[in-house]
Amino acid sequence: MGDLWRSLRRTQVLNIIGLLGVLVFLNTNGVESRKRAQNLEFFEYPAISCRAHSASLEDFGGVGDGTTSNTKAFKAAIDHLSQFASDGGSQLFIPPGKWLTGSFNLTSHFTLYLHKDAVLLASQDESEWPLIKPLPSYGRGRDNAGGRYSSLIFGTNLTDVVITGDNGTIDGQGELWWTKFRAKELNYTRPYLVEILYSENIQISSLTLINSPSWNIHPTYCSNVIVQGVTILAPVTSPNTDGINPDSCTNTRIEDCYIVSGDDCVAVKSGWDEYGIAFGMPTKQLVIRRLTCISPFSAVIALGSEMSGGIEDVRAEDITAIDSESGVRIKTAVGRGGFVKDIYVRGMAMKTMKWVFWMTGNYGDHPDNNYDPKALPVIQNINYRDIVAENVTMAARLEGIPGDTFSEICISNVTVGLTAKPKKLQWNCTNVEGISSAVTPKPCELLPDQGPEKITQCNFPEDSLPIDNIKVRSCYYKYF
Ligand SMILES: *[C@@H]1O[C@H](CO)[C@@H](O)[C@H](O)[C@H]1NC(C)=O
Ligand SMILES: *[C@@H]1O[C@H](CO)[C@@H](O)[C@H](O)[C@H]1NC(C)=O
Ligand SMILES: *[C@@H]1O[C@H](CO)[C@@H](O)[C@H](O)[C@H]1NC(C)=O
Numbered sequence: 472m473g474d475l476w477r478s479l480r481r482t483q484v485l486n487i488i489g490l491l492g493v494l495v496f497l498n499t500n501g502v503e504s505r506k507r508a509q510n511l512e513f514f515e516y517p518a519i520s521c522r523a524h525s526a527s528l529e530d531f532g533g534v535g536d537g538t539t540s541n542t543k544a545f546k547a548a549i550d551h552l553s554q555f556a557s558d559g560g561s562q563l564f565i566p567p568g569k570w571l572t573g574s575f576n577l578t579s580h581f582t583l584y585l586h587k588d589a590v591l592l593a594s595q596d597e598s599e600w601p602l603i604k605p606l607p608s609y610g611r612g613r614d615n616a617g618g619r620y621s622s623l624i625f626g627t628n629l630t631d632v633v634i635t636g637d638n639g640t641i642d643g644q645g646e647l648w649w650t651k652f653r654a655k656e657l658n659y660t661r662p663y664l665v666e667i668l669y670s671e672n673i674q675i676s677s678l679t680l681i682n683s684p685s686w687n688i689h690p691t692y693c694s695n696v697i698v699q700g701v702t703i704l705a706p707v708t709s710p711n712t713d714g715i716n717p718d719s720c721t722n723t724r725i726e727d728c729y730i731v732s733g734d735d736c737v738a739v740k741s742g743w744d745e746y747g748i749a750f751g752m753p754t755k756q757l758v759i760r761r762l763t764c765i766s767p768f769s770a771v772i773a774l775g776s777e778m779s780g781g782i783e784d785v786r787a788e789d790i791t792a793i794d795s796e797s798g799v800r801i802k803t804a805v806g807r808g809g810f811v812k813d814i815y816v817r818g819m820a821m822k823t824m825k826w827v828f829w830m831t832g833n834y835g836d837h838p839d840n841n842y843d844p845k846a847l848p849v850i851q852n853i854n855y856r857d858i859v860a861e862n863v864t865m866a867a868r869l870e871g872i873p874g875d876t877f878s879e880i881c882i883s884n885v886t887v888g889l890t891a892k893p894k895k896l897q898w899n900c901t902n903v904e905g906i907s908s909a910v911t912p913k914p915c916e917l918l919p920d921q922g923p924e925k926i927t928q929c930n931f932p933e934d935s936l937p938i939d940n941i942k943v944r945s946c947y948y949k950y951f
């Protein structure tokens with residue numbers, strides 16, 4: 472039971488009465504209605520808004536046989552439903568079946584609802600993926616200079632969009648893309664599964680995303696974003712299959728997600744070098760809670776490496792990591808500019824980790840050679856507390872930038888248990904400044920221990936962010 476449902480308890484009784492009302496009405500309305508009532512299925516789900524108009528993909532010629540392309544059916548359905556944006560909004564139901572499709576675009580005041588046995592199968596035909604421009608804050612595609620394939624589910628300049636279901640599946644069929652990417656056979660940047668740009672009031676919940684060609688969920692230049700109860704699965708060796716990448720977004724909440732992937736489970740971003748600096752849009756007011764991550768070659772939560780618009784006020788809580796390379800990792804470089812500041816992490820349980828703490832100041836990886844070597848990132852006020860880790864190779868590798876010290880680092884109440892063959896040097900710190908308290912094994916001298924008589928608790932804000940006050944309603948879809 473996620474928080475979305477929990478917050479519904481108050482309104483639950485009212486809604487059940489509402490539902491019975493509808494059923495009673497149908498049953499007292501003659502034989503015909505009774506039959507319909509028996510065939511009627513209600514799908515109840517929590518969402519930021521309910522919709523007045525509904526349709527099923529089948530109404531637009533959709534065929535769920537796994538081989539017929541539904542790209543045109545999606546376009547026809549969403550074009551049709553977009554007319555209701557100012558008339559109570561609309562929802563599109565995806566019934567049980569395998570619905571092959573290329574990229575399609577969302578509309579405002581719209582819900583996409585996947586039945587539990589519905590699978591959106593991403594097309595492997597490149598002509599079903601329109602090319603779109605690079606993001607202005609990146610200046611180029613992430614894989615290749617120039618254009619990029621539009622994501623499977625794409626939206627731009629929207630408001631009030633819900634992508635949800637009863638744990639239905641979005642299958643990126645990424646294998647072909649990974650093979651071509653590794654063989655350098657792609658001229659453009661690979662598509663993501665879900666990308667939403669310049670939008671507000673977005674909910675992505677109760678879904679399973681598998682085998683994305685690249686990143687999975689990429690909200691960019693958005694505000695008020697909820698990602699909740701999403702399972703993301705990809706082979707741990709698949710290239711750049713990041714889980715959730717909030718990018719230059721304000722007020723985002725990621726909770727109750729389970730991610731096993733080939734790259735960072737959550738990667739917080741805000742643009743790349745001179746493009747990100749010029750665009751100047753930070754990611755701020757981000758909450759991440761109850762995340763479970765397996766990422767043997769990457770981070771549980773990465774801050775960067777593209778952070779040139781800044782990352783500020785991130786609160787991560789109740790994080791579980793298994794067999795992952797590092798916990799929260801700051802990735803940056805000379806030329807990035809921007810900042811990573813006011814980062815708060817409380818409550819992490821980890822097992823089998825290469826590094827618990829990792830900060831990297833020399834990540835490199837520039838979009839081109841025009842970056843400003845004087846653009847130094849500001850890394851400041853980084854707080855980690857209440858962490859238990861077992862079977863760890865090395866506690867911490869904290870590498871600031873010479874002449875650009877990473878400052879005000881606070882680490883408290885941490886117990887790191889070591890693997891059978893740990894590194895001799897457990898804390899390796901360069902160009903960092905801060906304090907530690909109640910941490911084992913003993914931290915480096917650059918993070919002096921405050922001593923048993925002066926136990927410090929690193930900060931974690933007690934106020935709540937506006938994204939925690941967004942109201943969720945109980946909505947339903949009637950399927951005949
Ligand atoms: C979706 O919208 C974008 C930007 O407006 C456009 O470039 C792209 O072609 C559209 N995709 C589809 C499948 O129509
Ligand atoms: C979307 O919004 C951005 C930022 O306000 C604007 O620059 C862009 O032109 C808009 N795009 C469309 C297709 O309306
Ligand atoms: C959703 O489906 C995935 C994949 O089958 C499964 O691992 C996960 O437990 C399911 N989540 C819920 C809430 O049922």
Ligand SMILES: *[C@@H]1O[C@H](CO)[C@@H](O)[C@H](O)[C@H]1NC(C)=O
Pocket residue numbers: 656657658
């Ligand atoms: C990529 O570009 C090269 C050179 O322009 C061209 O020969 C090749 O067909 C292109 N590949 C794809 C998949 O578009």
Ligand SMILES: *[C@@H]1O[C@H](CO)[C@@H](O)[C@H](O)[C@H]1NC(C)=O
Pocket residue numbers: 818856857858859884
């Ligand atoms: C230390 O962290 C553990 C979790 O690892 C927590 O249960 C405990 O309450 C914390 N102690 C203090 C004094 O905050």
Ligand SMILES: *[C@@H]1O[C@H](CO)[C@@H](O)[C@H](O)[C@H]1NC(C)=O
Pocket residue numbers: 823862864890
């Ligand atoms: C401990 O970590 C090592 C890698 O350092 C791994 O091979 C081993 O399986 C882990 N042991 C347990 C009990 O998880």
Ligand SMILES: *[C@@H]1O[C@H](CO)[C@@H](O)[C@H](O)[C@H]1NC(C)=O
Pocket residue numbers: 870896899900901
């Ligand atoms: C410690 O970190 C510095 C800076 O990254 C590196 O040059 C050095 O080799 C490391 N020392 C050990 C023993 O790993």
